[in-house]
Amino acid sequence: xxxxxxxxxxxxxxxxxxxxxxxxxxxxxxxxxxxxxxxxxxxxxxxxxxxxxxxxxxxxxxxxxxxxxxxxxxxxxxxxxxxxxxxxxxxxxxxxxxxxxxxxxxxxxxxxxxxxxxxxxxxxxxxxxxxxxxxxxxxxxxxxxxxxxxxxxxxxxxxxxxxxxxxxxxxxxxxxxxxxxxxxxxxxxxxxxxxxxxxxxxxxxxxxxxxxxxxxxxxxxxxxxxxxxxxxxxxxxxxxxxxxxxxxxxxxxxxxxxxxxxxxxxxxxxxxxxxxxxxxxxxxxxxxxxxxxxxxxxxxxxxxxxxxxxxxxxxxxxxxxxxxxxxxxxxxxxxxxxxxxxxxxxxxxxxxxxxxxxxxxxxxxxxxxxxxxxxxxxxxxxxxxxxxxxxxxxxxxxxxxxxxxxxxxxxxxxxxxxxxxxxxxxxxxxxxxxxxxxxxxxxxxxxxx
Amino acid sequence: xxxxxxxxxxxxxxxxxxxxxxxxxxxxxxxxxxxxxxxxxxxxxxxxxxxxxxxxxxxxxxxxxxxxxx
Numbered sequence: 001x002x003x004x005x006x007x008x009x010x011x012x013x014x015x016x017x018x019x020x021x022x023x024x025x026x027x028x029x030x031x032x033x034x035x036x037x038x039x040x041x042x043x044x045x046x047x048x049x050x051x052x053x054x055x056x057x058x059x060x061x062x063x064x065x066x067x068x069x070x071x072x073x074x075x076x077x078x079x080x081x082x083x084x085x086x087x088x089x090x091x092x093x094x095x096x097x098x099x100x101x102x103x104x105x106x107x108x109x110x111x112x113x114x115x116x117x118x119x120x121x122x123x124x125x126x127x128x129x130x131x132x133x134x135x136x137x138x139x140x141x142x143x144x145x146x147x148x149x150x151x152x153x154x155x156x157x158x159x160x161x162x163x164x165x166x167x168x169x170x171x172x173x174x175x176x177x178x179x180x181x182x183x184x185x186x187x188x189x190x191x192x193x194x195x196x197x198x199x200x201x202x203x204x205x206x207x208x209x210x211x212x213x214x215x216x217x218x219x220x221x222x223x224x225x226x227x228x229x230x231x232x233x234x235x236x237x238x239x240x241x242x243x244x245x246x247x248x249x250x251x252x253x254x255x256x257x258x259x260x261x262x263x264x265x266x267x268x269x270x271x272x273x274x275x276x277x278x279x280x281x282x283x284x285x286x287x288x289x290x291x292x293x294x295x296x297x298x299x300x301x302x303x304x305x306x307x308x309x310x311x312x313x314x315x316x317x318x319x320x321x322x323x324x325x326x327x328x329x330x331x332x333x334x335x336x337x338x339x340x341x342x343x344x345x346x347x348x349x350x351x352x353x354x355x356x357x358x359x360x361x362x363x364x365x366x367x368x369x370x371x372x373x374x375x376x377x378x379x380x381x382x383x384x385x386x387x388x389x390x391x392x393x394x395x396x397x398x399x400x401x402x403x404x405x406x407x408x409x410x411x412x413x414x415x416x417x418x419x420x421x422x423x424x425x426x427x428x429x430x431x432x433x434x435x436x437x438x439x440x441x442x443x444x445x446x447x448x449x
Numbered sequence: 450x451x452x453x454x455x456x457x458x459x460x461x462x463x464x465x466x467x468x469x470x471x472x473x474x475x476x477x478x479x480x481x482x483x484x485x486x487x488x489x490x491x492x493x494x495x496x497x498x499x500x501x502x503x504x505x506x507x508x509x510x511x512x513x514x515x516x517x518x519x
Contacts, residue, residue, distance in 0.1 A: 208461055360462035361486035369483075396482050402463050 035247045035255045038231050039271045042130040048164065051171040054133040059238055061137050064144040064175060072102065075145050075237065082241035083253040084233065088113060088226030089301060089329040091252075091317045094233065097223055098145050100213035104221030107149040110142045110176070111199065111217065114155050114165070114227040115183055115190030118299035119351075119443045120331040123257035124227050126269040128161035131231065132168035136178060138230025141237045143176040146223050151178045153227075154195050156185040187355035191403050192224040194357075205357045206403030228257055248274035252316040252327075260285040262334035262441050263292060272315070279311040281332060293337045294419055296442065298328020300348055301408030304341060304419035325415070335441050341420040342427050343436040345413060346374035351444045352409040363406035366397035370413055377424065380432030387428050390417075456516050457493045458502055462486075464513035471514050474505040487514070 040057060041049040049057055062070060070078075080095035101108050112135065116124035128135055139151050151174075155161050162180070169178055181199060183189050189204035192212055198204040199217045209215070216222020225233075232254055236244050248254045252274035258281060261267045265286025272281060278295060282288060295310045297303055303325045305313065313319055320327040335341060353367035373390040376383060394414050398407045417424055423433060458478065460471075467485035477498055478490045494502045494516070506516045 208463055361465060361467055361484055362462065362482065365484035365486075366482075393483075396488065400462055400486070400488070402461075 035273045036271055037235060037247070037255050038127060038131055038134060038228070038257060039269075040131075048130050048132060048168075051133055051168070054131075058134070058137075058235070061140065061234065062237060064140055070237075072145055072147065075141070076102065078241045079145075079233065079236055082236045082244040083251070084229065084236060084244065085252065085317065086226055087228035087232070087256060087330065089118070089299065089326075091327060094225065094229055097213060097225065098142070100211070101146040101221045101223040104214050106220045108146040109199075109217040109220050109222045110139060110146065110148045110151040111195055111212075111222055111224045112139050112142075112151070112153045112178075112227050112230055113190060113192070113195060113224055114153055114159070114161055115195075117156070117187045117190040118301075118329050118331065119445060120261060120296065120299045120333050121259045121329045123259050123269045123330060125159065125161050127228055127231060127257060129164045132161075132164050133172070134231040134234050135165070135227045136168055136172060136174065137234035137237075138225075138227070138232070139178055140174045140176065141233050142223055142225060142230055143174075146221070148176055148223070150217075151176045152181050152199060152217075153178055154181050154183050154190070154199075156190070157182045158185060186357075187352070188357045188403065188405050191405065193403060195224060196222055205359060206401075206405070208402040249314070249316050249318065251318040256315075256330045258315070259331040260334075261331070261443060262295070263289045263336040263339075264334050265289050274316050275314045277311065278305075278313050278315060278332065281315060282334060288334060288336075290336045290338070292334050293339070294335045294341055296333040296335065296344075297331070298326055299331050300352060300412060301404075302326060302328035302331075302412065303415040304335075304345070304412075306419055326411070333442055338435050339438060339441055340378065340423065340433045340436040341416060342374070342423050342433075343378040343438075344440060344442050345416040345420070346371065346378040347440050347444060348442055349374050349409060349413055352405070352412075356405060357403075360401040360406070362397045362400040366393060367406060367409055369393055370397070370410065374413065374416075377427050378432065378436050380427050380430050380436070382428075382430035387424075455493045455496065456499065456502070456518055458489055458506065459515050459517055460487055460489060461513045461515065464511045466511055466513075468510045470508050470510065471505045474508055475501055478502070479505070 036043050076095055076098045084094040085091040114124050143151050184204045191206050194204050194206045196212050196216045197207045212222040212224050245253045255271050255273050258270050258272050270284050292307050294304050294306050317327045349371035353371040356363045356367050358364045370393050394410055397410050469481055469485050471487050472479045472481045479487045482488055502516050506514045
């Protein structure tokens with residue numbers, strides 16, 4: 001995958017400390033796409049910084065030794081004012097998690113989630129390969145904030161981030177040493193309760209039960225945060241909340257890494273400000289490579305949007321929430337006009353059904369049933385019961401599993417029905433579109449696609 | 450909003466293996482989906498059904514059905 005970022009930077013400006021002082025060499029013609037925070041090293045010279053270069057670029061972390069550095073609660077207050085939200089899909093306020101873990105009884109554990117299970121997203125792997133020290137700084141800051149005794153970085157077995165993260169770890173001595181845990185490469189294994197379960201029992205399966213913040217790994221209070229969230233935390237600890245809010249919107253502050261794929265000229269990972277309209281994000285990736293009909297935003301738990309809706313829509317939690325949609329994982333897949341959204345959705349659902357942990361009945365049986373309905377719909381099977389049966393199943397499955405996997409899959413299916421409403425009607429009437437059997441655009445692991 | 454306060458029933462979706470006894474013992478609140486797994490009505494158990502709900506929870510072969518204090 002090509003890696004490109006949104007702005008070119010003057011290389012001599014980069015040695016002078018805080019990146020807020022850096023001015024772009026070439027002003028990007030696209031507003032919201034000028035911000036380069038996490039990927040500065042890559043933008044500068046196309047490779048990751050070692051620890052010395054990293055400290056020259058960003059400055060050193062403030063002291064994280066008890067009694068020397070900023071008081072813990074003041075650090076958490078600063079994160080609260082910054083309005084940092086999780087970058088793993090749910091967008092949960094990071095300060096609330098920090099507060100809950102810090103307040104819980106017992107020695108805390110920090111779990112950095114770098115699994116990046118969603119096949120539409122490669123931003124976490126990119127971040128760990130291009131700015132590994134920023135992630136490790138973030139883990140150190142989180143450990144300090146919640147007074148953690150242990151820290152674990154979770155990566156999938158065979159992850160491209162294993163080697164760069166190991167190499168970066170070898171260059172540092174953090175107050176709390178970071179262990180790397182290799183998690184089985186299953187989609188639901190990277191869900192937060194599954195990680196906690198894996199680190200406690202060795203089984204990478206979601207669980208019901210108390211929140212990780214209260215009773216997580218081995219019963220200890222546990223902070224589970226996405227690696228990009230932690231990288232932002234490292235910058236807030238250095239430059240403060242006001243700096244952080246110089247990018248983004250009131251309710252979705254800061255920048256975010258965004259994976260852009262599908263029918264665009266330069267698919268890749270880009271750093272953008274929250275608030276960038278989706279059409280501008282596509283422009284950043286060189287624009288459409290052929291005429292588009294829709295985009296999938298937010299990964300496999302996200303949503304399809306017809307281009308007419310997506311174009312002007314700003315990429316923020318609040319703008320999506322106003323439409324009743326989750327923003328999800330920051331990823332966009334552009335679907336060309338000559339493709340079948342129903343067939344694409346059917347493939348996604350088959351993958352998600354296959355990736356059920358098989359623990360909860362409504363997920364174990366409901367997802368394959370819905371996937372099968374969608375496959376029949378995609379094939380243009382004339383079946384008068386089909387749409388009614390599908391609607392009923394979509395209504396009955398959500399909220400009945402231990403984790404959010406079934407809800408996310410069902411949500412994706414339900415939103416596909418409205419995004420491709422005309423196509424759905426035609427398919428149901430026995431008139432499938434001619435693109436249904438084409439090569440898929442949604443990136444899925446091979447065995448399911 | 451429900452008219453009642455007090456205990457409500459819940460099911461542990463991992464423990465549940467679709468025996469279906471609960472829907473027989475408490476059809477007023479529990480129905481089964483097409484795969485035999487229980488769908489629970491929202492809100493607290495009406496007072497008149499509390500004893501029945503308790504019996505249903507006790508009868509669950511996998512102890513997946515629980516009556517919680519409200």
